[in-house]
Amino acid sequence: MSDEPRETPSNFIQDIIREHNASGRFGGNVITRFPPEPNGYLHIGHAEAISIDFGMAQEFGGRCHLRFDDTNPTKESQEYVDAIIDTVRWLGYDWGPHLYYASDYFEQLYAWAVQLVKAGKAYVDDLTPEQMSEYRGTLTEPGRESPYRNRSVEENLDLLHRMRVGEFDDGTRTLRAKIDMASGNINLRDPVMYRIRKATHQRTGDAWCIYPMYDWAHGQSDSIEGVTHSICTLEYEDHRPLYDWYLDQLGVHHPQQIEFARLNVSHTVTSKRKLLELVEQELVSGWDDPRMPTLVGLRRRGYTPEAIRDFCHRVGVAKAAKVVDIAFLEHCLREDLNRRAERRMAVLRPLKLVIENYPEGQVEALEAVNNPEDPAAGTRKVPFSRVLYIDVDDFRDPAPPKYFRLSPGVEVRLRYAYIVKCTDVERDSSGQVTTVRCTYDPDSRGGDSRGRKVKGTIHWVSASHSIPAEVRLYDHLFTVPKPDDVDEWRSILNPNSLEVVRGARLEPALAGVPPGSIFQFERQGYFCVDLRESTPARLILNRTVGLRDTWAKIEGKG
RNA sequence: UGGGGCGUGGCCAAGUGGCUAAGGCGCGGGACUUUGGAUCCCGUAUUCGGAGGUUCGAAUCCUCCCGCCCCAACCA
Numbered sequence: 001m002s003d004e005p006r007e008t009p010s011n012f013i014q015d016i017i018r019e020h021n022a023s024g025r026f027g028g029n030v031i032t033r034f035p036p037e038p039n040g041y042l043h044i045g046h047a048e049a050i051s052i053d054f055g056m057a058q059e060f061g062g063r064c065h066l067r068f069d070d071t072n073p074t075k076e077s078q079e080y081v082d083a084i085i086d087t088v089r090w091l092g093y094d095w096g097p098h099l100y101y102a103s104d105y106f107e108q109l110y111a112w113a114v115q116l117v118k119a120g121k122a123y124v125d126d127l128t129p130e131q132m133s134e135y136r137g138t139l140t141e142p143g144r145e146s147p148y149r150n151r152s153v154e155e156n157l158d159l160l161h162r163m164r165v166g167e168f169d170d171g172t173r174t175l176r177a178k179i180d181m182a183s184g185n186i187n188l189r190d191p192v193m194y195r196i197r198k199a200t201h202q203r204t205g206d207a208w209c210i211y212p213m214y215d216w217a218h219g220q221s222d223s224i225e226g227v228t229h230s231i232c233t234l235e236y237e238d239h240r241p242l243y244d245w246y247l248d249q250l251g252v253h254h255p256q257q258i259e260f261a262r263l264n265v266s267h268t269v270t271s272k273r274k275l276l277e278l279v280e281q282e283l284v285s286g287w288d289d290p291r292m293p294t295l296v297g298l299r300r301r302g303y304t305p306e307a308i309r310d311f312c313h314r315v316g317v318a319k320a321a322k323v324v325d326i327a328f329l330e331h332c333l334r335e336d337l338n339r340r341a342e343r344r345m346a347v348l349r350p351l352k353l354v355i356e357n358y359p360e361g362q363v364e365a366l367e368a369v370n371n372p373e374d375p376a377a378g379t380r381k382v383p384f385s386r387v388l389y390i391d392v393d394d395f396r397d398p399a400p401p402k403y404f405r406l407s408p409g410v411e412v413r414l415r416y417a418y419i420v421k422c423t424d425v426e427r428d429s430s431g432q433v434t435t436v437r438c439t440y441d442p443d444s445r446g447g448d449s450r451g452r453k454v455k456g457t458i459h460w461v462s463a464s465h466s467i468p469a470e471v472r473l474y475d476h477l478f479t480v481p482k483p484d485d486v487d488e489w490r491s492i493l494n495p496n497s498l499e500v501v502r503g504a505r506l507e508p509a510l511a512g513v514p515p516g517s518i519f520q521f522e523r524q525g526y527f528c529v530d531l532r533e534s535t536p537a538r539l540i541l542n543r544t545v546g547l548r549d550t551w552a553k554i555e556g557k558g
Numbered sequence: 559u560g561g562g563g564c565g566u567g568g569c570c571a572a573g574u575g576g577c578u579a580a581g582g583c584g585c586g587g588g589a590c591u592u593u594g595g596a597u598c599c600c601g602u603a604u605u606c607g608g609a610g611g612u613u614c615g616a617a618u619c620c621u622c623c624c625g626c627c628c629c630a631a632c633c634a
Contacts, residue, residue: 010572010573011571036634037634039634069634071633071634072634075633075634127632128632129632133630133631136630137560137630138560139559139560139561139629139630140559140560140561140630141560142560171632183560184560184561184562185629186560186629186630187561187629188561189630192632194632195632196632197632211632213631213632213633214634215634218634234562234563234627235627235629236634237562237563237628237629238561238563238628238629240562241562259563261564266569314570315571315582316572318564318570318571319564320565320571321563321565321626321627322571323569324569324570324583325568325569325570325583327569327583328569328570328583330583331582331584332583334596338595338596343593373596402594404594405594414592415593417592419592447592448592454592455594457591457593457594458593459593481569520593521593522595523593523594524593524595547593547594547595547596548594548595548596549594549595553594
């Protein structure tokens with residue numbers, strides 16, 4: 001990977017692995033896995049998990065598997081499998097030949113279930129879901145044992161077999177582990193191992209009508225694959241005793257489960273339910289809407305895999321719940337884009353600027369640097385002529401204090417072109433400025449101020465040479481840092497999270513750039529050609545993230 | 559009233575009994591600048607949830623207290 005750990009602090013998972021390596025517990029092997037359920041799109045929170053799973057393996061010379069936890073056919077689909085594979089790959093991770101599915105292990109899991117039944121450690125229960133809930137007890141009261149708990153091994157074996165061959169209806173019976181109905185840990189109150197679901201599975205078809213629960217499948221899948229460190233989020237901490245119990249009963253290879261706090265990013269939601277709600281209620285345009293915290297959304301927004309990986313890396317790994325400021329994500333993005341994005345000029349809201357003393361019909365090709373951070377990016381020619389467009393934001397009459405841009409009587413530099421002085425302004429009947437008139441200094445070609453102090457430099461495009469584009473300006477989806485804390489979270493949706501600017505004008509070098517290309521529009525921000533809707537005939541660009549805007553801060557303070 | 563975790567500046571996060579409590583983000587100030595970008599400086603916790611205790615010495619050990627998160631799907 002190109003982005004090696006930089007100012008990344010050590011973390012407790014590394015400590016644990018080092019201890020294992022020192023004691024020889026896993027013979028120095030470090031095998032991890034990223035185990036998504038194919039029932040939704042991956043989001044920024046998953047990116048950290050992926051980063052840790054693959055990162056730890058990489059750091060210790062091991063490997064990481066991609067395994068789908070596809071144990072619930074009623075919620076999963078091949079579409080999600082494909083999307084997840086595509087996204088993890090896009091992020092830059094490689095699992096080599098180690099692509100697995102929990103469903104690959106169904107037969108083995110069943111054999112193990114039979115083994116537990118024979119050992120008197122599992123039984124078929126006839127309780128209905130409602131009854132089972134009643135029998136489970138509460139957080140503070142112990143549960144009660146099911147009346148079916150003490151069936152004979154023979155009867156359990158027979159019933160389990162008949163569950164498998166489809167003799168019983170959905171929900172009528174389950175196979176349960178016989179552990180402890182009085183445990184303070186509810187996961188140990190005879191957890192369900194198999195439930196009946198007469199559903200077609202995307203990979204196993206109709207071969208099965210009983211499907212393993214997560215707990216019954218996960219640890220054993222890890223074990224089969226030889227996983228050494230099963231890294232997961234904190235909510236599974238309570239499940240570890242069960243993870244350990246199953247593996248111990250079976251007497252098979254026993255990985256170490258390690259839990260860390262999941263990553264949350266401010267101004268976003270990542271719960272599946274809320275993300276789905278945003279999509280279904282058309283509050284966003286889809287899972288890949290550039291405002292979504294999904295990885296497909298971030299990708300379409302213009303985020304690079306490098307920036308996301310760097311972010312996950314730098315955020316750190318710990319066990320304390322965290323909500324990282326989205327400003328930090330944006331910082332990592334800008335840092336990456338600053339060094340790789342070529343510069344271009346684009347005028348989002350055009351204001352005509354006429355240079356009175358510039359010869360009518362003359363055109364000059366002025367040289368502009370493509371990327372000041374990368375000399376190898378070279379230069380390009382930008383056409384300059386008598387009639388230009390500048391951004392409406394770059395002209396003010398009167399000029400407010402500390403405003404360095406154009407205003408009547410004031411000189412400003414046109415980036416890579418000439419120094420111009422505003423001599424006149426034309427307005428429409430409502431007083432709106434329609435045209436700014438200037439004179440230019442022919443001796444300042446290229447923007448050379450020749451000892452003079454010119455405070456401002458503004459960007460421009462030649463009116464007749466520029467090309468049109470639609471530019472979509474994105475902002476945070478939510479107006480508050482922690483949308484999850486607000487009950488009616490839709491009331492805190494940012495009404496300005498998307499602003500469509502239709503009449504933008506771009507320098508001609510931008511003609512024909514392919515979808516996905518990223519540029520910095522000088523003085524404004526980073527923009528990418530939309531992956532989904534942009535066409536050569538109708539260019540659409542997304543603002544990935546703005547540049548740091550010191551002027552906005554000054555002005556904001558009044 | 560059960561079980562499992564977690565509490566270091568606005569947000570992350572090092573620190574694992576001993577120099578003045580790393581670093582990043584953010585924020586404030588300055589330098590530089592043909593992007594008010596980038597870069598570069600400087601500043602930003604007398605104190606580690608609180609109270610006691612152990613110790614020559616504690617964010618680090620002990621005790622009690624407070625706060626926050628997760629768990630009662632035939633979801634993962």
